[in-house]
Amino acid sequence: MNLQHKNMPAFANEQTYDLFAPEALANSYPLFKRMRSEDPVHYSEALGYWILTRYRDVEAAVRDERLSSNRTALFINKLGSLDVKEIQNFLDMTSHWMVDTDPPEHTRLRKLGNPGFTTRAIESWRSIIQNTTDRLLDRVQNQGGMDVVSDLAVALPGFIISEIFGVPETDRANLLEWARDIGTFFGAAGGSTIEMAELARKADKAAVNFCALIRQLIEQRRRQPGTDMISLLSVAYQEQGFNDRELPFLCMEILNTGLLTTTDLIANGVNALLSHPDQLQKLKKNPTLINSAVEEILRFDTSVPFSTRIAKQDLTIGGKNITAGSIIALGFGPANHDPEKFEEPEVFDITRTPNEHLGFSSGIHFCVGAVLARMELTICLTTLLRRLPNLRFDPDKQAIPTKHSNLVLKGFDSLRVKFDACLN
Known part of the structure; x- marks a missing residue:
């Protein structure tokens, strides 16, 4: 599929919206509000993307079969003049991910992942999440302060997802680094050739290392099965005659998305x-x-403000003619603040109902890890507020939002807080 963004028509009164300006990184919602009001189906010359910011457009686009989740052409396009071989391992991995496939392949892959998310498996995670949260807070509760990102938001999903998959402690730091490298290139909206080349090579190397570790763990679990997710999926694959070659890619998708999105979600929530x-x-x-x-x-x-699609044919959205091959960014973040859908959307109201947000997408691509993410956030915040009295921002340390040009992931690099130390 050829991406059509080099020769898009120029618009007479085109507005410019810098999604990566410092003020937008600190708080992007005023910018989203402008876009939704002035040009809700906007073509960005800088990004080469169409950007949707209205709830009705985004929700319809998620379910539109004329839009493809196969982003292979988009990833290749990011390379510019670089050889596609630079990301061949990355492409081999993502081409087997549910999030990057369309039916009927997506339907088949989703079925393969279901054994890892049974009611019994989900309930067994609860004690892992609680115990991990308590261990992490044990380390800081007498200090009177911490960085929510490094001390909790990064560590908690890392420990939990590693426990669920039975990843040895010696490999967990590498797992986090590989997930970050893959996620950074996956969501990068663009950049200089040198910058993109570096991101591409890191992502490809991470895919190789990630796959090698998962294959090693699969072999171990087949010799000595346990109750972890790799063991459950391995048994299900063998019993149902699925292609074993696909199992590592499924594990990598669940691990990768479970680590990155929940990390940002915890910090955003605090x-x-x-x-x-x-x-x-x-x-x-x-x-x-x-x-x-x-x-x-x-x-x-939301920790995932945008998700991209590729137009499989010419179509019209919001009165704008979009040609086949165009990149379309579905604005989950902007849509979640649309006043046509939500009353007083800029007001943070923990009793809001109904609340039909798109924080986990919608339709066939509704997040497979939504139950785990909700459980982690619920237990984490409940325990945090119970154990750390008078939790507040550290007035001497400014929060630092993520700085990289990533359209898909949104969070913090640092979020310092203070609380009353609990001396025993």
Whole structure:
């Protein structure tokens, strides 16, 4: 598929919206509001993307069979003049991911992943999440402060997903690094040739190392099966006669997305609560509101603000003619703040109902790890507020949003907080 963005028509009064300006990185929602009001189906010359910001357009696009989730051409396009061999291992991996395939292949892959998300398996994660959260807070609770990102948001999903998959502790740091390298190139909106070449090579090397580790773990579990997800999936693959070659790619997708998106979601959630002390106090007084609070966090500041699609044919969205091969960025973040869908969308309200947000996408690509992400965030925030009294921003340390040009992932590089130390 050829991506059509080099010779797109120029628009007479075209607005420019810099999604990576410092003020947009700090808070992108005022910019999204402008785009939704001025040009809700906007073509960005800088990115070469069409950008959708209205809820009705985004929700319809998620379900539109004329739009493909196969991003192979997009990844190759990022390379510019570089040889596609630079990302061959990366492409081999993502071409087997549910998130990057269309039916009927997507339907088949989704079926393969179901054994890892049974009710029994999901409930067994609860104690792992609680114990891990407590261990991490044990390390900091007497210090009176911490960095939510490095001390909790990165470490918690890393420990949990590694425990669920039975990844040895000696390999966990590498796993996090590989996931970051893959995710950075996956969501990169563009950059200089030198920058993209570096990101591409890191992602490709990470895919090789990731795959080697997972294959090694699969072989170990076949000799000594356990109750971890790799063991469950291995048994299911053998019993149903699935192609074993695909199992590592499925494991890599679940691991990768489970690590990156939840990391950002935890930090975004803490930031939202601390930025709205009235809602924080409401939650403290009534902890039963935690499930509703989690849904509002997912709406208010999702960790996945955009997802891209490729137009398989010419089509019209919001009165704009879009040609086959065009890249379309579906704005989950902007859509979640659309006043046509949500009353007072800029208000953070932990009792909001209904709350039909797109924090986990929708339709056939609804996030397969949504149950795990919700469980992690619920247990993490509940334990955090219970164990760290008077949790607040550190006035001497400014929060640092992610700086890389990543359209797909949104979070913080650092989020310093203080609390009353609990000396035993």
